[in-house]
Amino acid sequence: MFLSRRLLRGSLKSLCLSWGLIWSSLIQAESPRPAPPKSLPLVMETSDGGFRKTTLWKGGKQRIGNRELLGSKTLFRKQLWWFQGIAYDIPIVKHAKVDRALRKLTVNKRAQTIIGIKRSGRYMPMIRRMLEEEGLPLDLAYMVAQESNFNEMARSRMNAVGLWQFIASTGRRFGLSINRWIDERRDPLLSTQAAMRYLKHLYGIFEDWPLAMAAYNCGERRVQEAINTAREKGLKPHFWNLDLPRETEHYVPSIMAQAILYNQRERYRFAHLKTAKPMDETRVQLPVAFSLEEVSRRAKTSFQGLLKLNSALYRGFPPMNEDHYTLYLPKTSHAVLLDSLKRNPQPERTWDQNYNQLVQDSPHMMRLLEQFGAPVYFRVKRGDNLWDLAKKHRTSVARLKRWNDLKQNPVLRVNQRLKLYVPTWQVFREIAKLPEMKSSSKLMAKKIRVRRGATLSLLAKRHKTSVNKLMRWNRLKSAKSLRAGQSLIVGYRRVPADSTVQRNYRWIKVPRHATLSHLAMRYKTSVRQLMRWNGLRSAKSLKAGQNLIVGFSDKVFKPVSKIRKIRVPNNTTLSHLALRYKTSISQLMRWNGLKKATDLRAGMKLIVSKPSNLRDSDHKVIRVRSGDTLSKIAMRYRTSVKTLVALNDLKSKNLLRLNQRLLVPTLTTNES
Known part of the structure; x- marks a missing residue:
């Protein structure tokens, strides 16, 4: 009985040894790099991408020490982790979640993995070089494979954009x-620099790369709460x-799986893939007057190739809120562009100067914007009005009213969603096809303030127009829509086309005990x-010290005419x-041929200025103080x-108001 047991044990032992030999031979046949004996010295093969390959199997953690490696020891890269004969500078562990992620990448999502490997050749050298310069682990580059699959145009369901999938606030x-003009999350260089800063910030908080990567996915606060709970x-x-969100629990193992896969492409049958050429573009800074076309x-x-290289300019147009x-x-086009700029440094068409002039409030321009422009949405905040919103978003009140179906005098609600269209390169391409305007003048509205008791018929008679025109110009549904204090267009006058109109809001600081009725008066x-x-x-919303708009003025700066004439009033x-x-x-x-001052008659035309008389202003504006009189x-x-x-x-010498503005001469004027 005892002998039979010994024989049985011996046969089982020999069977196990034979199976072990068969299994080890299978592993050696499958693995691209068999593990050498432990007696061999440590040998590292370095490459341009950093330390990646080894001929020695060494389980667990291995300190970098004083070995000559391309990626040297830094504050953020202190250890090597060895896995399946390859060294990594982020923790790579044997775990069921890592195996599951690896199986998903190589089987279920094999097509996406192939696309990512092909794209990686363009960005990996740049990312590794920047990681090395910042002293960060080089294997953090595989976060990009997990975040965006090396697609700079990627956008997630949470509106994270770019290679590193930044949300706007981060x-x-x-x-x-x-x-609205530029999104630097799509710029591979700038987004990588921002990612370096963010990863350094996270590692400074947690001092552990798996926790830092988890915080990159779900936020520092969520990881800190999980640490406190643990x-x-x-x-x-x-x-x-840690008890983390489900997505984050799979996120860090997936990065480990990406690192394993990219370093063992032969093992997972991806070695035959050809990667894209590395980035070799040059950066050029130009004024916004130069369009991409x-x-x-x-x-x-x-x-189209230029648009693809500059995906951060997602409108296809220079950022109009910047100067450059x-x-x-x-690289092949850089010298050609410089030669062209040396020959002719001026842009063919000054898009930045024509931005507001070309995209006017005419129906045709409105249709161009609606057809080829890009819609932009924003929310109304407390205290906003259409005038301020139009100025802030570089558009006009008329456009905001049209695009949002607003009435003549709309009341905006807090958090109300408004829409506007911003120009794209297609808009300006269509505008460039239009014939140039031949007229040397343009129309400017003449406005008045409606007084109490006035009617449209009286105003039409006074300003030599018709009631129908007044209603059409002011979009009045009926004559009864007229209200006292309303701003009313009563006609149009022509001004030179090269004149510019500047709208200046008049602001005051509300004094104590003031009311809206007092300020309106x-x-x-x-x-x-x-x-x-x-x-x-x-009216009760008014507060002392508040900044208040009390009016505005349209100042027209136009070329000075040769001779200015007026009609002499009574x-x-x-x-x-x-x-x-x-x-x-x-x-x-002398100008008017008058022999004496009494020859002046009411209604006669009088020359009041000539070019030779034009000079700088010799008056200044003051405010009436308390106790002031004219004397x-x-x-x-x-x-x-x-x-x-x-x-x-x-009209009277005695009617002066506190804070009233008065013109006073600063130079003496000859009245002889």
């Missing part, structure tokens, strides 16, 4: 520009013990207008006109009461 936090349960706070023509490269912009060019407007301009729901004198138009009585008499002001500024009355069109 991207801005680490220095990326994200607005400590309360008496567990060690490492990644495998013009750059492509000057550099003799394709426009940076774009990528093929002082600044010649209505309470309703003040409420609409400032987004006030009720009850005026040459001295008044000389003061008002900054000239002298003798000059007026005191005249004495203070060495002038006369008569001069102040004429300069400011004062």
